[in-house]
Amino acid sequence: MFLYALGKLLRAVLVVFLVSVLTFFALELTPGSVATSILGVGATSEAVSQLEQTLGLDRPAAVRFIEWLGNLLSGDLGNSDLTKLPIATTVMQAAFTTLQLVVLGVLLSLGFAVVAGALAARFPRGLIDRLGDGLTSMAIALPTFVIGPILAYLLAVQLGWFPVASYTPPSDGVEPWLRSIALPVFCLALGEFATFQRLLRADLIAVLQEPYIEAARARGLSERRILMLHAMRPAAIPAMTAVGLSVGRMLGGTIIVETLFGVPGLGRTLSTAILARDLDVLLVGVVLVAGAFVFINTFIDLAYGIVDPRVRLRATAS
Structure with a gap:
């Protein structure tokens, strides 16, 4: 291993x-x-x-x-030729802001997907399953640059629940920080929620038909216990792969989301660097994004051995 x-x-x-x-x-x-x-x-x-x-x-x-x-x-990247600011500080501060959006987006989408996928698998072709299928189809069909303005108009302009384009750092308080990033996080999470929910639903339905699940039912275990303890773990393998891919999609989507909602993250920094030809900042940012994507997927590959021991055994045998 x-x-x-x-x-x-x-x-x-x-x-x-x-x-x-x-x-x-x-x-x-x-x-x-x-x-x-x-x-x-x-x-x-x-x-x-x-x-x-x-x-x-x-x-x-x-x-x-x-x-x-x-x-x-x-670790000595010097200063930007254009802004004269330290490149490492500029990129890392922007990356930390983007990291907040991506982590919260993944957690939010996974949390709702686990609940919705489990309910849909527990009652296939029922009302909850049909509602979930309609919502996920809509979420997949609507791109971020369409969802973002709609949410900004309805929830920020009309209802005033969230600021339109104002980022508050965590150091200024948890509640103002969460309100300032709620809309961009929801925009990033919506499409990924649809992907996770459909994967979990399909795999849970397949796993629930396995012989060992029938054996667990024969032992008198409740459907809830079977679903969460015996079926969720093997069904989580495809979802783990999707998490690695979703990080890449979210990092790409931050360029639109951060520009739309005024978040000073890495996507907005890179788009500004492209227009200004600030190649030093652009190069470091691209390498950082590529490194994050590659190492996250590598970590997920290694985590397969924890979730499914059969992967670890195959790796040891090879």
Whole structure:
């Protein structure tokens, strides 16, 4: 099992490295320069070239990548050429805000999906199952950029329950913080809830037809105990895989959600960096997102052995 885990981690590191290489040289091929953003579109080519030389942008791309990689490994990313602010501080503060949205979104969607999926599996083709199917179909059909304005208009503008575009950090109080992120979290969670609910429902129905479930019923166990203790655990394996994929979808969705609701997270920071050609911030942000996605999925792969011992035994045998 140790060698299995070590191999997974080494592959994750390799994937993050390849993403950083591809991202760096892809950005090198894009037109424009941060020097143009600093000086403005009216700057002469001589002034732009002089500033690029001052910033070291005239050096070969391979040399600058090796220098950037060394700075990344040492933790000294320097300051942004555009904003003059520390890159590490800028990205990590934005990432912490985005982390709040993603974690709460996953927990919210999973919590409701477990309850709704269990009820639907307990009473298949019943009223609850039919209502759940309609709600999940609607949630899947409506994208984030449609759900967001609707929620903002109804719950923030009309009812005044939540602020429209105002983020409050946790240090200012739990209640104001939760109110400020409630709408973006719900936008991110709604589509993932539909995915989790359908996966859990389908797998629970299949597991409840297994012979060992019939044996548990024959021993006189209640349906609730069978469902939660004997059926939920094996049915959770596909949902665990979906959690890893949902993190990637949520990270992509934060660009829209954070811009819509004025949340200073990583998605909004990266979109601003793209428009301003702040490539140093953009590169670190992309590598951080890729690393988070890869390592979360690696952790989920390792967690399979805890949820299902058969996975651990296969890994040990191989």
